[in-house]
Amino acid sequence: MSHEAAAGEATSPGRNFARLLQSPLTLPLVGLIVVSVLMALASPNFFSLDNLLNVLRQVSIVGILAVGMTFVILTGGIDLSVGAVMALVGTITAGLMVNSGLPGEAAMAVGLLLGLAIGLFNGALVAWGKMPSIIVTLATMGMARGIALIYSGGYPISGLPSWISWFGVGRIGVVPVPVIIMVVIYAIAWVLLERTAFGRHVYALGGNETAARLSGVKTHRVKLIVFGISGLTSALASVILTGRLMSGQPNAGVGFELDAIAAVVLGGTAIAGGRGLILGTLIGAVLLGILNNGLNLMGINPYLQDVIKGAIILLAIYIGRDWR
Amino acid sequence: MLELQGIRKSFGKIEVLHGVDLEVRSGEVHALLGENGAGKSTLMKILCGIIPPSAGTIRIQGTEHHFANYDAAIAAGIGIVFQEFSLIPYLNAAENMFLARELRNRLGLLDRRAMRKRAGEIMQRLGVNVPLDVPVQRLSIAEQQFVEIAKALSLDARILVLDEPTATLTPTEVEHLFKVMRELRRQGVAIIFISHHLEEIFQICDRITVLRDGEFVGSCAVSEVDNDRLVEMMVGRRIESSFPPKPVFEASAPVVLEVDNLRIKKNGPVSRFTLRKGEILGFAGLVGSGRTETVLAMLSAGPVASCTLKIDGVEKRLSGPDEALYHGIGLLPESRKEQGLITSFSILQNISLNNYGKYRKGHWFLDLKKERKATQTAMDQVRVKAQGPNARVDTLSGGNQQKVVIARWLNHQMKVLIFDEPTRGIDVGAKAEIYALMREFTAQGNAIIMISSELPEVIGMSDRVCVFRQGGIVATVEGEAISSEQIMTHATTGSIEHVA
Numbered sequence: 055m056s057h058e059a060a061a062g063e064a065t066s067p068g069r070n071f072a073r074l075l076q077s078p079l080t081l082p083l084v085g086l087i088v089v090s091v092l093m094a095l096a097s098p099n100f101f102s103l104d105n106l107l108n109v110l111r112q113v114s115i116v117g118i119l120a121v122g123m124t125f126v127i128l129t130g131g132i133d134l135s136v137g138a139v140m141a142l143v144g145t146i147t148a149g150l151m152v153n154s155g156l157p158g159e160a161a162m163a164v165g166l167l168l169g170l171a172i173g174l175f176n177g178a179l180v181a182w183g184k185m186p187s188i189i190v191t192l193a194t195m196g197m198a199r200g201i202a203l204i205y206s207g208g209y210p211i212s213g214l215p216s217w218i219s220w221f222g223v224g225r226i227g228v229v230p231v232p233v234i235i236m237v238v239i240y241a242i243a244w245v246l247l248e249r250t251a252f253g254r255h256v257y258a259l260g261g262n263e264t265a266a267r268l269s270g271v272k273t274h275r276v277k278l279i280v281f282g283i284s285g286l287t288s289a290l291a292s293v294i295l296t297g298r299l300m301s302g303q304p305n306a307g308v309g310f311e312l313d314a315i316a317a318v319v320l321g322g323t324a325i326a327g328g329r330g331l332i333l334g335t336l337i338g339a340v341l342l343g344i345l346n347n348g349l350n351l352m353g354i355n356p357y358l359q360d361v362i363k364g365a366i367i368l369l370a371i372y373i374g375r376d377w378r
Numbered sequence: 379m380l381e382l383q384g385i386r387k388s389f390g391k392i393e394v395l396h397g398v399d400l401e402v403r404s405g406e407v408h409a410l411l412g413e414n415g416a417g418k419s420t421l422m423k424i425l426c427g428i429i430p431p432s433a434g435t436i437r438i439q440g441t442e443h444h445f446a447n448y449d450a451a452i453a454a455g456i457g458i459v460f461q462e463f464s465l466i467p468y469l470n471a472a473e474n475m476f477l478a479r480e481l482r483n484r485l486g487l488l489d490r491r492a493m494r495k496r497a498g499e500i501m502q503r504l505g506v507n508v509p510l511d512v513p514v515q516r517l518s519i520a521e522q523q524f525v526e527i528a529k530a531l532s533l534d535a536r537i538l539v540l541d542e543p544t545a546t547l548t549p550t551e552v553e554h555l556f557k558v559m560r561e562l563r564r565q566g567v568a569i570i571f572i573s574h575h576l577e578e579i580f581q582i583c584d585r586i587t588v589l590r591d592g593e594f595v596g597s598c599a600v601s602e603v604d605n606d607r608l609v610e611m612m613v614g615r616r617i618e619s620s621f622p623p624k625p626v627f628e629a630s631a632p633v634v635l636e637v638d639n640l641r642i643k644k645n646g647p648v649s650r651f652t653l654r655k656g657e658i659l660g661f662a663g664l665v666g667s668g669r670t671e672t673v674l675a676m677l678s679a680g681p682v683a684s685c686t687l688k689i690d691g692v693e694k695r696l697s698g699p700d701e702a703l704y705h706g707i708g709l710l711p712e713s714r715k716e717q718g719l720i721t722s723f724s725i726l727q728n729i730s731l732n733n734y735g736k737y738r739k740g741h742w743f744l745d746l747k748k749e750r751k752a753t754q755t756a757m758d759q760v761r762v763k764a765q766g767p768n769a770r771v772d773t774l775s776g777g778n779q780q781k782v783v784i785a786r787w788l789n790h791q792m793k794v795l796i797f798d799e800p801t802r803g804i805d806v807g808a809k810a811e812i813y814a815l816m817r818e819f820t821a822q823g824n825a826i827i828m829i830s831s832e833l834p835e836v837i838g839m840s841d842r843v844c845v846f847r848q849g850g851i852v853a854t855v856e857g858e859a860i861s862s863e864q865i866m867t868h869a870t871t872g873s874i875e876h877v878a
């Protein structure tokens with residue numbers, strides 16, 4: 055929405071081009087194209103439908119985490135707990151199925167509610183507790199990981215009913231189920247941000263919290279909800295993860311919060327909040343995924359991969375610095 | 379001394395300055411006048427190298443300059459105090475003055491003593507006494523302004539630009555500022571002074587230059603014009619008396635808002651007041667007398683120790699501005715940039731920020747078309763000058779930004795509006811329009827609380843006036859008693875009530 059705002063009225067071709075240049079999506083898109091072309095040159099396999107769908111499947115978990123992260127960052131906050139919450143939800147869900155004999159559907163529902171609850175807890179502390187989100191979620195990140203390890207004794211919980219794997223590796227037609235889940239979540243997020251009052255309030259909060267509050271926006275409630283959304287998307291990501299690993303792994307998702315943040319920032323969202331687009335995040339997540347995939351296909355040492363990825367993120371943000 | 383010739387400036391395809399000339403002599407105070415959005419601030423930013431001109435020349439004492447940036451302009455002897463301040467709130471005055479040019483001792487460490495001494499000398503040159511050791515956020519607005527001026531002078535400015543310095547000052551502070559300006563003029567500094575208060579022009583300025591819609595209208599000595607002629611040059615037409623007539627009140631007019639036992643701090647002074655249907659209630663007092671704090675306390679938007687509030691006779695406790703909005707009470711805060719606008723938003727998004735109840739499709743979704751239409755109406759109502767509803771508010775001139783905040787509230791079905799300094803930075807023509815809008819609003823059976831530091835405005839607009847002093851209301855005057863003598867007497871010597 056903010057790019058439409060920047061562009062004014064006229065519709066001549068020149069104006070349209072200027073408008074395109076001004077769109078915050080342009081830079082991430084260019085990055086995506088450049089990286090794709092480079093990868094295709096390096097490994098001819100890259101542009102095969104199989105590989106592309108595979109990339110999207112690999113992207114889905116971080117991609118979904120990044121949706122909640124986008125909401126939080128747009129309000130000017132940050133959520134470090136997403137990876138740990140995903141692990142905790144996965145572990146508890148698996149435990150409820152395997153150890154407590156709960157039906158799979160019920161266990162998954164409990165898991166989703168748990169994710170939502172942790173998110174709301176974060177949000178309540180940030181809103182009413184008036185604590186900085188980076189500290190609050192750093193603490194809940196540690197707590198969630200700790201509880202997951204205690205609950206599982208540190209070992210993966212396996213022996214899940216086989217249908218669970220559908221969420222991780224199933225397909226509808228040729229399209230992997232995780233990709234479909236991800237796309238649906240992005241669509242919902244887009245509607246929330248672009249077509250509801252709540253979405254405008256999310257941007258307003260990141261733009262100027264005082265002004266939003268004084269004009270009557272329920273700022274506390276908006277904060278509560280964005281963290282709730284982030285908790286919920288963490289839990290949704292855990293469903294895919296559990297399906298893929300066919301177990302609840304207390305050690306899963308370490309460092310995923312950083313990937314999610316990277317996806318958001320690569321997608322052009324301002325880290326200070328107020329500006330950004332959910333579609334940008336999707337592009338950012340895919341960009342990261344392609345990097346991972348391509349570097350793997352090229353057989354590059356995993357440690358070196360981290361260095362390259364870091365350098366590319368820095369470069370991207372440096373170029374995008376003065377974009378608007 | 380300073381000569382600008384044929385300055386043009388375009389933002390994108392839109393030209394906002396169409397060849398403007400400005401000539402300023404040393405040792406004179408030169409007024410730059412024009413309506414909101416006429417291009418005054420833009421011209422000054424060009425003079426200071428902050429934005430480049432599209433065409434035109436800048437000459438200082440005959441030499442042509444092309445400033446690449448602000449620093450280059452400073453080096454050429456130009457200093458500016460911006461419409462919006464640029465001090466670091468946590469640093470003290472001396473630290474702010476020497477920011478990024480800190481004096482160092484032989485060890486390369488900060489030489490605090492030398493900086494303090496220099497700062498003290500400059501303050502003395504200005505003839506003001508500003509505490510140098512406290513964070514500037516604890517200083518009054520006037521004092522902060524002196525720090526800004528001192529900062530410019532510490533850079534040896536011989537041309538000083540003051541962009542609407544008096545908009546946020548009280549009359550006494552304005553007097554003080556003028557004293558400082560006269561002193562600088564005596565020392566040969568050329569001062570460019572921007573203000574929407576025309577009486578100030580006659581008090582302090584020697585010559586004027588008028589802009590209208592980015593066009594150069596004319597330049598002359600102040601003695602050659604009178605108030606009406608000035609307005610005509612600025613607006614292009616004559617403006618009748620700016621205050622609309624006051625309505626007649628019956629003693630039985632219903633009370634919409636009753637506030638009792640309001641304390642900002644425990645053991646602080648107690649305030650009580652009532653607001654009647656159709657009324658404009660003025661809140662007068664010196665800056666810092668607790669007017670803003672009182673309305674914030676009433677809405678639970680700021681610190682409050684106690685408050686009994688009745689809306690239409692029913693006791694209510696508001697938990698914050700959101701609940702106030704629900705009860706039909708809206709606040710237009712005093713600082714548009716910090717408290718009023720979402721600067722990254724468009725005009726449209728700013729106006730509809732708290733208005734979404736009206737633009738729904740189904741229960742959940744925004745009706746973008748309806749939003750656009752209603753916003754356009756609101757914009758036209760207050761005459762926001764902009765490229766369109768999608769322009770970002772941070773590209774608007776100061777006065778037009780203020781109009782956007784006003785439009786946000788007029789767009790609502792509110793019963794009570796609290797206007798905190800509603801016409802700050804607004805030009806003469808627009809002021810009259812806003813006064814008319816306020817009266818129109820109250821004529822529909824609504825009510826307004828108007829906080830204002832401009833006495834003529836308080837006197838011309840208010841049906842009753844509550845006078846504040848040291849955190850509480852010391853007197854309420856009405857009818858004939860609304861005069862500057864009465865108000866100033868209460869504001870400076872009224873006795874404060876401490877019992878509930």
Ligand SMILES: Nc1ncnc2c1ncn2[C@@H]1O[C@H](COP(=O)(O)OP(=O)(O)OP(=O)(O)O)[C@@H](O)[C@H]1O
Binds near residue numbers: 414763764
């Ligand atoms: N960055 C920008 N992009 C586009 N338009 C701009 C930008 N900055 C200023 N303008 C436009 O230039 C015009 C002149 O603005 P300017 O701020 O100079 O007015 P002003 O005379 O200082 O008004 P005021 O009295 O309200 O402060 C306005 O129409 C404004 O919208």
Ligand SMILES: [Mg+2]
Binds near residue numbers: 419420775776777
């Ligand atoms: Mg201006």
